[in-house]
Amino acid sequence: MFRIAGVGALAATLGSACASEESNAPVSTGTAPEEKFTEPTTKLSGDLKILLWKHFVPSHDDWFDGFAAAWGAKVGVNVIIDHIDQKEIPARIAAEIQANSGHDLIEYIAPLASYEPSVIDMKDVTDEATKRFGPQLELCRKSSLNPFTNKFYAYSPGWVPDPGNYRKSLWEPVGFPNGPSTWDELLSGATEIKKSRNIPLGLGMSQEVDSNMVLRSLMWSFGASEQNAEGKISINSPETVAALDYMKKLYENTMTPEVFGWDAASNNQGLVAGQLSYIVNSISAWRTAQEKNPEIADDVYFTKALQGPKAALAAQHVLYNWIVPKFSTKADAAKEFLLHCTENYAAATYASKLYDLTGYPSRVPDQNTWLSDDPFGAKPADKLKVLVDAEPWSVNIGYPGGASAATGEVFGTFVIPNMFAKVAKGELSAKDAIADAEQQMVRIYDKWRANGLIS
Secondary structure: OEEEEOHHHHHHHHHHHHHHHOOOOOOOOOOOOOOOOOOOOOOOOOEEEEEEEOOOOHHHHHHHHHHHHHHHHHHOOEEEEEEEOHHHHHHHHHHHHHHOOOOOEEEEOOOOHHHHHHEOOOHHHHHHHHHHHOOOOHHHHOOOEEOOOOEEOOEOOEEEOOOEEEEHHHHOOOOOOOOOOEHHHHHHHHHHHHHHHOOOOEOOOOOOHHHHHHHHHHHHHOOOOOEOOOOOEOOOOHHHHHHHHHHHHHHHHHOOHHHHOOOOOHHHHHHHOOOOOEEEOOOHHHHHHHHHOHHHHHHEEEEOOOEOOOOOOEEOOEEOEEEOEOOOOOHHHHHHHHHHHHHOHHHHHHHOOOOOEEOOHHHOOOHHHHHHOOOOOOOOOOOOHHHOOOHHHEEOOOOOOOOOHHHHHHHHOOHHHHHHHHHHOOOOOHHHHHHHHHHHHHHHHHHHHHOOOOO
């Protein structure tokens, strides 16, 4: 765990972090946005304890810690920040709620709907942000609002798209110089690359966040979904069978058994090391390659969501959720800080090297300009232009319904990756794996329905 408290600790931390993690980073050709400050509406004091993840782009955390400390100094609040691995955050939230003590403000990278009974309603801060900054993306709204209870269980100021990452030098010789654009092209191209170069494809089927995301993308593109628009379980369908059969074929022709034991960093590491032909991920793996393996970075390009038989949709890679537990006595400070963060989301986007995109488009007017002409050394400079229109092909967990406590538990217990893995390994037929997943989902949905959190 990494903790800072006060400006002295911040200065020491920034110095070592910049030296150790960012020394080989391309130098920015742009200018960081000027940060703004709006006086809080109430007098603030005391400590504000914040828990958030260790960002995949380290420069973001360097910026965030200084940004938070500077705000605290202006408003009379001592901001204390803890960064931990993203996979540890759900367990930490549960432990703090059980203890009725801990952090005042917690950020996670996926919807936190299952904690709704234990967190305060964030409707007021969401409404105030909309009043100040204009409309919130529907993607963010559907990932922070429970339409059944009409409670905002979280505040969602930003998100991260999940494009395909492909090696141009591998895909061009097999007839796809711009990478695959459909799931069929992914299968045919990756099969040829595996045969001719013995370099596998990298889509996980394990108990980690990236597997959860990409397998839902595959389902949606085949017309399948875990629930329908009304929030009713819909996984048992011919479309899900087709998606499972496709993935089994993709695995057998293009992948290796390692994908069943991956963690969230495995596909990144494989791409950076030059050992994978294609992954679905944010731009963080490529940003890492810019520092660690520039030759690979220059060879990595990006694709939109792949077209399937029914659609071309992708899950968001990250959907930021900020929650305030009911035990916190610092809700006013937490909400004021979130509004300050949102007002300065352009600085967050820039500090994350365009990893974090805004949920309030008016706050980052240069976002599309940066994506079209990367200020952080992309070769070519317009490599990220594919992300300019990422929002229309990106959907929330639980699509076509909303994110709920039930979808959150299905996500957190890896029902979907386990289903795909059982079929790919030959342990169950597609129909039996679906029946098993459906049975698990029924128990989960019944539990949350009994708790009054879903319809």
